[in-house]
Amino acid sequence: MKSTPSSPAPAKTDSPWAPLAARVFRALWIAQLVSNIGSWMQTVGAQWLLVGHGAALVTLVQTAASLPVVLLALPSGVIADRFDRRSVLLAAQFAMLAVSGTLAVLAFTDSLSPTLLLVLTFLLGGGTALMGPAWQAIQPELVERRRLGQAAALGAVNMNLARAVGPALGGALVAAAGAGWVFAFNAASYLGIAAVLLVWRRPPTAAPGTGNEGLLAALHAGRRYVWNAPGVRRVLLRTLLFVPGGAALWALLPLTASRSLGLGSGGYGLLLGAVGVGAVAGAFTLPRVRRVLGANGTLAAGAVVFAGVLAVLATVRTPWLVAAALLPGGLAWIAVLSTLNAAVQTRLPGWVRARGLAVYLLVFQGGQALAAPLWGALAGRLGLSGSLLTAGAVMLLSAASVRRWPLHDPEGINPSPSDHWPAPPLVFEPGEADGPVLVSVVYRVPAGNRAEFTDRMHHVARSRRRTGALTWGLYQDGSEPERFVETYLISSWAEHLAQHHVRLTATDRDHEERARELLTPGTLPEVTHAFDTTSGPAVRQRTNVGAPGSGP
Structure with missing residues (x-):
């Protein structure tokens, strides 16, 4: 039926x-x-x-x-x-x-x-x-x-x-x-x-997100x-x-x-x-x-x-x-x-x-x-x-x-899935259990947009945590004030892939786009994935800087 x-x-x-x-x-x-x-x-x-x-x-x-x-x-x-x-x-x-x-x-x-x-x-x-x-x-x-x-x-x-x-x-x-x-x-x-x-x-379906x-x-x-x-x-x-x-x-x-x-x-x-x-x-x-x-x-x-x-x-x-x-x-x-x-x-x-x-x-x-x-x-x-x-x-x-305390959704979440992050171009193939994974995203923000950018990134923070981030932070470079660094920690590579392909929603995409509207014209975020070298069986070259504009 x-x-x-x-x-x-x-x-x-x-x-x-x-x-x-x-x-x-x-x-x-x-x-x-x-x-x-x-x-x-x-x-x-x-x-x-x-x-x-x-x-x-x-x-x-x-x-x-x-x-x-x-x-x-x-x-x-x-x-x-x-x-x-x-x-x-x-x-x-x-x-x-x-x-x-x-x-x-x-x-x-x-x-x-x-x-x-x-x-x-x-x-x-x-x-x-x-x-x-x-x-x-x-x-x-x-x-x-x-x-x-x-x-x-x-x-x-x-x-x-x-x-x-x-x-x-x-x-x-x-x-x-x-x-x-x-x-x-x-x-x-x-x-x-x-x-x-x-x-x-x-229809047979994979158990999503787990x-x-x-x-x-x-x-x-x-x-x-x-x-x-x-x-x-x-x-x-x-x-x-x-x-x-x-x-x-x-x-x-x-x-x-x-x-x-x-x-x-x-x-x-x-x-x-x-x-x-x-x-x-x-x-x-x-x-x-x-x-x-x-x-x-x-x-x-x-x-x-x-x-x-x-x-x-x-x-x-x-x-x-x-x-x-x-x-x-x-x-x-x-x-x-x-x-x-x-x-x-x-x-x-x-x-x-x-x-x-x-x-x-x-x-x-x-x-x-x-x-x-x-x-x-x-x-x-x-x-x-x-x-x-x-x-x-x-x-x-x-x-x-x-x-x-009215029934209110301040983010107006649209739960429709959005697979908008491209696969990260790593130089090796991590195992699903490899981790934790530290994701860093560098943004360039002009002086007039910094306060609004920081405010919009609070919505991005909730998005990261909803989809798997254990910790999250946003830092301003002391020597280059226009340089902001977002970092968040994911428990495993499998969890991060689930973020990429299963867990993101249309609302997550919208929050990212609204924050990136405030970047310095002509610049794109730079994404880095770093793997823990203390918990794995061997130390490998475990960092890669994604191409500008690639998703986390």
């Missing part, structure tokens, strides 16, 4: 459903919907089995599902960047099938203790952690880049449509036949995604990119400011349903379903909301609405009023998360996409995993109402912080 993105008429380009015209994306979306319904059915079953064991154990279900992402997201991102992402996804599906099947067997035989339930939920979370970065990273292979925002919104619609259906089905099934059947359905639901992935003939580097080196490369991409860091900050308060709803809703509203498992499922219905309905209004409010207005409004929903949960004891309040809660949740997801997707180049998304998932899931037990503990001290009102206050602070 081959993904063939459609070419709709211009009037339909912005349709929120446009990505579904891509055949593989559509098939995976439908299979994921079934799987997500199974996951929500299982969540209801797991939480309801623990309702009688206290608030702490109930909230630990969310922690057990999210904590593996905190522990495994970054290694999973490296795996998704190094290996075939289709194979990674298949391995995750079959692993989660095995764990869910075990849960079902234990439930049917009345052998499922709270400890075993939490342990197996944790293992399922491990499968989710393995799957997450690879799943997010294949989206640009399935739909056109200009539709990644719509694809992210459809992913949120998928989850919330499942939330609208799954909890109600799960609650009814638990009440009618027991938790074992919801676990069994969830196990079978993984087969649909596996079937689509097995049919999909993904070369032969080990796990730790690849992790450091991903960390360097994220740290030196201000726009990505800002998405992570906004996620961190929203998720902890939002986690209170998911952690405390089962307790609210049972203790405050006197509902059974079916009623709890209907409350979760109301959130899902609101989110699905929100998908139709979200494009208009974003046009009117913009990305930052959407984030602020979503947090305010969510705070209001938490206040209703804390004070209202009428089930239908609570269900009505949860409808805008679902809309606010999808509005914020789809905005954040689309922002991080469009700011990451292909070579580090899975690792960057792994960091995003780490912050998102980690915020939920760490916040959920805190809300449970707070509920034990202040009561449910006090804990929910505190969470609402946290959400209002999140909304107020948008003005101080």
